Amino acid sequence: MSDAELLLVFDSKVDRSGIDGWTQHFDSTGTTATTYRLGAVDVMVAQGPATRLPAPEDLPRPAHTVRASGGFRLGRRELVPSGTKVSIGSAVIGDGDIAVFAGPCAVENREQMLSTANAVAGHGAVGLRGGAFKPRTTPYSFQGLKWAGLELLAEAREETGLPILTEVVDPRHVDRMAEVTDAFQIGTRNMQNFSLLSEVGRTGMPVVLKRGFGCSVEELLTAGEYILAEGNDQLVLCERGIRTFEGSTRFTLDLSAVALLKRRTHVPVMVDPSHSLGVPELIEPLTLAAVAAGADALLIDVHVQPQQALCDGKQALLPADFGRIMGRLDSLALGLGRRLGIGPAADYSQIHDVLTGDVV
Numbered sequence: 062m063s064d065a066e067l068l069l070v071f072d073s074k075v076d077r078s079g080i081d082g083w084t085q086h087f088d089s090t091g092t093t094a095t096t097y098r099l100g101a102v103d104v105m106v107a108q109g110p111a112t113r114l115p116a117p118e119d120l121p122r123p124a125h126t127v128r129a130s131g132g133f134r135l136g137r138r139e140l141v142p143s144g145t146k147v148s149i150g151s152a153v154i155g156d157g158d159i160a161v162f163a164g165p166c167a168v169e170n171r172e173q174m175l176s177t178a179n180a181v182a183g184h185g186a187v188g189l190r191g192g193a194f195k196p197r198t199t200p201y202s203f204q205g206l207k208w209a210g211l212e213l214l215a216e217a218r219e220e221t222g223l224p225i226l227t228e229v230v231d232p233r234h235v236d237r238m239a240e241v242t243d244a245f246q247i248g249t250r251n252m253q254n255f256s257l258l259s260e261v262g263r264t265g266m267p268v269v270l271k272r273g274f275g276c277s278v279e280e281l282l283t284a285g286e287y288i289l290a291e292g293n294d295q296l297v298l299c300e301r302g303i304r305t306f307e308g309s310t311r312f313t314l315d316l317s318a319v320a321l322l323k324r325r326t327h328v329p330v331m332v333d334p335s336h337s338l339g340v341p342e343l344i345e346p347l348t349l350a351a352v353a354a355g356a357d358a359l360l361i362d363v364h365v366q367p368q369q370a371l372c373d374g375k376q377a378l379l380p381a382d383f384g385r386i387m388g389r390l391d392s393l394a395l396g397l398g399r400r401l402g403i404g405p406a407a408d409y410s411q412i413h414d415v416l417t418g419d420v421v
């Protein structure tokens with residue numbers, strides 16, 4: 062059996078020559094060592110005989126060391142105990158505040174995108190969601206407006222000031238998309254598309270990685286390593302429901318995974334109750350439960366005319382219902398010693414109305 066890995070975490074007190082000294086030490090003792098940049102720290106992963114022996118006295122001390130085994134390394138909570146903060150434009154995920162991203166499942170047309178964007182912005186969302194490229198289960202369903210949809214998202218950002226999050230489905234699209242979007246979403250069907258993960262990882266831009274609906278928490282964590290191993294710590298993991306024997310909701314929202322991820326990784330956690338449940342009535346209770354379980358962020362489908370939606374209309378909330386959830390989240394946050402993040406375009410009179418019980 063091979064040795065467990067030793068992870069050495071170096072903070073800014075240790076410079077390049079110190080790290081090179083450790084690399085030479087490991088090289089000379091038949092031990093492999095690779096160093097990754099992770100936010101403000103360097104993490105050296107060493108495997109081999111020297112990890113069991115005392116290190117030479119003249120090498121600078123790491124801030125701490127962690128023994129690990131298996132493929133889950135750079136995401137381990139022990140490496141960044143306070144948690145990593147991910148910035149998507151003006152929105153921050155992982156700073157303790159509850160960050161809500163909302164918008165339509167798919168960008169359909171200018172009127173739909175702008176009116177939905179303005180509505181969620183008014184209710185205090187910190188970011189906009191919207192799919193321009195839609196990975197549909199059948200090729201005969203609406204596939205998204207593609208590059209034209211991305212332009213409409215950019216226009217919605219211009220109008221509301223909110224950053225945009227959109228799904229990338231093809232490694233060949235990454236560079237062109239990076240010029241417009243603020244963050245990449247990797248959908249459930251692509252969680253293990255490893256070349257796509259490495260490609261978005263290399264951009265250094267924020268990535269929201271959704272859990273495969275047939276994948277374990279461990280597989281989600283190791284998929285996330287593909288992005289972290291590119292030296293990109295701007296990663297968010299998203300629970301969006303898994304397939305179980307239970308057929309009364311679209312998927313089963315695995316809130317144990319949320320509580321578990323918060324303990325195992327420093328990477329912030331998002332929950333998408335919309336795609337998980339598939340019906341609007343259950344979004345509010347499960348949104349609140351997700352936050353109680355520790356979610357840092359939420360991804361919620363909102364549409365100004367759900368009956369007319371070209372994609373996932375059945376699960377989209379009307380703006381007023383979204384506004385009511387924002388009010389409930391605000392109250393819940395208070396009880397948990399947290400705050401609801403409020404976006405730059407929030408209309409405080411609407412939020413106030415919601416908090417005082419008047420549904421707008």
Ligand code: PEP
Nearest residue numbers: 192248249250271301336
């Ligand atoms: C989406 O968020 O639009 C989406 C397609 O989600 P998922 O990949 O979770 O099905």
Ligand code: MN
Nearest residue numbers: 166336372373
């Ligand atoms: Mn959808």
